[in-house]
Amino acid sequence: MNKIYFAGALALLSGVAACSEQPNANREATSAPAEQSATVPTDAVYSATGEVTGIAGETVTISHGPVPDLQWPAMTMEFRAPSSDMLATVAAGDQVAFAFRQADGGYVLTSLTKN
Ligand SMILES: [Cu+2]
Incomplete structure (x- = not known):
């Protein structure tokens, strides 16, 4: 009973870890163009x-x-x-x-x- 619960918790943890990487990667990819346009102010x-x-x-x-x-x-x-x-x-x-x-x-x- 305890073993099954532990295995389930591990699966849940690894699932969370895998899911949390996807949004992070997307955020990095979409933030690059925004930073570029921010570095070209009109008073440059x-x-x-x-x-x-x-x-x-x-x-x-x-x-x-x-x-x-x-x-x-x-x-x-x-x-x-x-x-x-x-x-x-x-x-x-x-x-x-x-x-x-x-x-x-x-x-x-x-x-x-x-x-
Ligand atoms: Cu010129």
Whole structure:
């Protein structure tokens, strides 16, 4: 009588253990994409390097290399500077390292360094 009860308890325990693994595995698999999207906030700052091809007021055109974080290929595009002061030390043809963030209607530089 005791032996049968013990065997039944073991079967029950192993059954519980097997069942509890399934939901855990599912939770791990579904939480990965949620974490990924959480790591791309809209105020993220991206960095790249490139060559200045033109400056007009507070806008600088940069032929920049790939930006993996944004899945951008190399391209030439305009960036806004917070003020023309940031662009005072660079000229067309300069190699630069820069950082930027997304803003309404474009991309705004957060730093610009002549290489
Ligand atoms: Cu670009």
